[in-house]
Amino acid sequence: MQTIDRRGVLGLAASALAIGSGIRSSSAASEGIETIDVTPALISAAQREGKVVVRYSSPVDEMAQMSEAFYKRFNITVQADRKVGVLGTQQFATEERAGRHIMDVNYSADPTGIKDLAEEGYYLRFTLPDLEAKLDKAAYLPTLGYCPKWTEVVISYNPSAIPHERARELFKTWNGLLDPALKGKIGLNEPAGGGVPFATYLMFYRNPQYGKEFLAKLAAQRPRLYPGSAQAREDLGAGAISVFIPNWESIAMIGVLRGDKTAWTYPDIAPAFANTYFCISKNAPNPNAARLFAAWFFTPEGAAVMQLAQAKPTLKNQPEMRTAVAELKKTDWWRPYPEEIRWIPDTDDWIKSSDTLIPEMRRTLGWRG
Amino acid sequence: MMFTTKNVGAIHRSGEDHARAVCSSSSAPASIERRVPLTEASAIPERIEAIDRGRSVAGERIRAAVTWLFLAVVTVLVVTPMAAIVFGAFRTRSPGDPRATFSLQSIEAVYLGLFNGGWTQSATLHTVLLAIPVTISATALGLFLAWAVTRTNMPGKRWFEFGFLLSLLYSPLVGVIGWTVLADPAAGLLNGLWSALTGASDPLFNIYSYGGIAWVMIFFFAPYAFLLNVGGFRSLDVTLEEVAAVSGANLFKRMMLITLPVMMAGIAAAALFIFTLALEQFAIPGFLGTHVQFDTLAYAIFLRTNAYPSDLPGAAAAGTLLLILSSIGLFAYRRLTRHSERFVAVTARGYKPGVTELGAGRYVLFGVCLLIFIVGIAAPLIAVALRALLPVRTMTFDPGSLTLDNFRVLFSAADMLLGLRNTFYLAFGAATACSVIGLVVAFQITRRKSLAKSILDYMIALPIGVPGTVFGVGMLWAYVRTPLYLTLGILLLAFVIRYLVYSVRSIGGALMQIDKALEESAAVAGATPFKSFMFVNLPLLRPVLASAWLLVFLIVMREISSSIILYGAHTVTLPILTWNYLNDGSYGVASALAITQIGIVGVVFIVLTRFFGADLRARAAE
Secondary structure, three states: OHHHHHHHHHHHHHHHHHHHOOOOOOHHHHHOOEEOOOOHHHHHHHHHHOEEEEEEOOOHHHHHHHHHHHHHHHOOEEEEEEOOOOHHHHHHHHHHHOOOOOOOEEEEOOHHHHHHHHHOOOEOOEEOOOHHHHOOHHHEEOOOEEOOEEEEEEEEEOOOOOOHHHHHHHOOOHHHHHOHHHOOOEEEEOHHHOHHHHHHHHHHHHOOOOOOHHHHHHHOOOOEEEOOHHHHHHHHHHOOOOEEEEEEHHHHHHHHHHOOOOEEEOOOOEEEEEOOEEEEEOOOOOHHHHHHHHHHOOOHHHHHHHHHOOOEEOOOOOOOOOHHHHHHOOOOOOOOOOHHHEEOOOHHHHHHHHHHHHHHHHHHOOOOO | OEEEHHHHHHHOOOHHHHHHHHHHHHHOOOOOOOEEEHHHHOHHHHHHHHHHHHOOHHHHHHHHHHHHHHHHHHHHHHHHHHHHHHHHHOEOOOOOOOOOOEOOHHHHHHHOHHHHOOHHHHHHHHHHHHHHHHHHHHHHHHHHHHHHHHHEOOOOHHHHHHHOOHHHHOOHHHHHHHHHHHHOOOOOHHHHHHHHHHOOOOOOOOOOOHHHHHHHHHHHHHHHHHHHHHHHHHHOEHHHHHHHHHOOOOHHHHHHHHHHHHOHHHHHHHHHHHHHHHHHOOHHHHHHHHHHOOOOHHHHHHHHHHOOOOOHHHHHHHHHHHHHHHHHHHHHHHHHOOOHHHHOOEOOOOOOEOOEOOOOHHHHHHHHHHHHHHHHHHHHHHHHHHHHHOOOOOOOOOHHHOOOHHHHHHHHOOOHHHHHHHHHHHHHHHHHHHHHHHHHHHHHHHHOOOHHHHHHHHHHHHHHHOOHHHHHHHHHHHHOOOOOOOOHHHHHHHHHHHHHHHHHHHHHHHHHOEOHHHHHHHHHOOOOHHHHHHHHHHHHHHHHHHHHHHHHHHHHHOOOOOHHHHOOOOOOOHHHHHHHHHHOOOHHHHHHHHHHHHHHHHHHHHHHHHHOOOOOOOOOOO
């Protein structure tokens, strides 16, 4: 218990110090919403803390590059603790409810959990300066979480099974997946497998040209169902399946750099959304370092780091710097992501519907109970 | 009239008991003891009685106090996370959430769902349909292999002893990679070969099926039955079988009437062990069964703790259902082993371990074992090694594409050394703690029966009855306020609580095979109970202790389900790294890690056997 008390006292002291030194307040602050900007004062306050504890569910390589770049730039160690899926949120909730303040930043792909814990008051309410100029509205949960990268859903295929021209023609719309020739050759990520599959199936539900029946039609194609997308991408590369949905472009690009024999194309409409948000713990033990970490990736410098990990930054007007794109430009099949196909899910709809729709989607795909 | 040394303890109590004991000894199967003339033995009961009287009342009290102390400590350790799980099952939200209220909704959804088409119905049915045949088949296979390497003169036994344990050295998730590479119906190498040889368009194997899942699980669990029985087989006195052979019993009859009944304690322990593992296994049915909507209870629970939408109360409630299922297994085990004296194989008289001469049949047996090894163990392992050497998985094998890049990535990873160090600390720590505590507990439970000891016996089996993820959540809820949280200490504690039952069962099984008369003989010679334990039981149990130690060591080396909830940035382990690589799609690096892990554990195994005398063949009484 002494440890907890000491941490609590240190946390309060650090918060007081932060307020006094680094954190810039604005008119939003009067509403309890803090505006966080990367200022010299914040940087020096964060450097005095020397460390930031980040819990994350994104790929390990991506976080490794982010951590390394952050350390090189600010000389602040990133203690990265990976918890996939909803585990990070659950663990943070359990800690906070028990009065243990351990995590500074949650880089979380669980919007439902984020909103839920915000109601309990465990997340800092904050915003970024010039927010509308910097980010698309779809890239953040207002005052709560800000996503530094886009997740753009694509249809991935194995060119040995479906030649590029045929794939481009076939998958102009999602209806191409209903081609009888693809029966038994489609891989689907199961609805409970993460934000990307749920967003994609939600898109079918919410768009009349497809409707919820489309999922049933896909089920009639006897797809292979995958608990996670990684296994599906492995199978796609090996030729065990001919096409996989939903994949997303940045992760597909990493595969190509690694030597995967896969390609992808863009249908008429596809989810493009912010999948992973930076949220700051209200009781962060390293409050300045937490603020700096969460805000820096929305500067041009931080956005460039995201591109090192082949992620497409949400920060507007950034030059294309991804090495995978440079490689892909040399191919005859790849073309840049067509912005007009973006379907941005309504986060409120997402949060309200996931509890009921995910079991329903699973039943549609053949699970019982 | 003759009587046996085995019965001296009973005989001394009264003259009437004497006759009854003699009669009962003849009905005890496989208890063939040294016959002693009555006149020579008649003095023994008086001496034992005198020694018994001589044992101070204080000594008895100390033993009782130790038992109750153990019971209290184990109860606190076990009950804390288990109570958190049960408490969580009756909440609308996670414990600690201020919006949570008491409710039966999760319990109703789980238990009524079994009958009204709820989420637990098909999952529970699938779980049972998988666990029972897998338990029977894996136990039988492991038993057969243990018999082959210990009780026959088959050539190459030493190699097989190590070979049959290979699949214990890496994660089931990696095993799934191996089997997928081999037997994917559309892209498996074996199916490709079959198609090339026969021109057939239909695959020969389909790993994504009920049969495929069961197949992988059988070969994954059979080594446990092998490990848990190889010591018992080695300790078995060949005289028992020789007497039966002299009486005209053939090999099959000897197996059925002598060997298996005497081995029942070890067999039951192995079956119980495999049954509980099969119930809580989420990785194999999860990865292979999802393709065909074959979900099991453990996988459904895993989804509730890891995927969207999170439902921890539901997971906790379903954990209680699995606990009930595994309790049925525990009950069956207790029924099978309730008469521990029936399993006595190491008696006070001269002891003769040995092998059955099979003549030319030994080469046939060798061929069968080699086939099992190749098909069940070597093939997926080679596939994993192949995947580790390939940048991407392909349908065909191209030697030109082999590379060590995955190993380079692995060894340049910042967490690799940390994970290696943590895993070894935890595996050594948990194995040692479980062996030491398990020895004391097993001795208490096996040798001196009482209500408290029966409770203790049930208590230590509880944590293995719930899936590891649920147990991890229970530990998280229970220990988040303590300084142990996010340290190696909480992982170590979780492993000791969860796996103590395995060392108790394996050591207890061996103890049942050691005749109490040995201790009584020591007492006659003036030894205190402690001395008797140290100089009679402990030397006999040394190989079994090594076996129990290795068993827990191997389990912890690849434990993922509880760790995934409890680990932190500084307490990452090799199985967690494997999990992360798999989640990121780095199957090649995960395979490289598995191969590395096999290499490292293999070295530990060799060091233990060569330099520290650990001997899984358990020449107990030699």
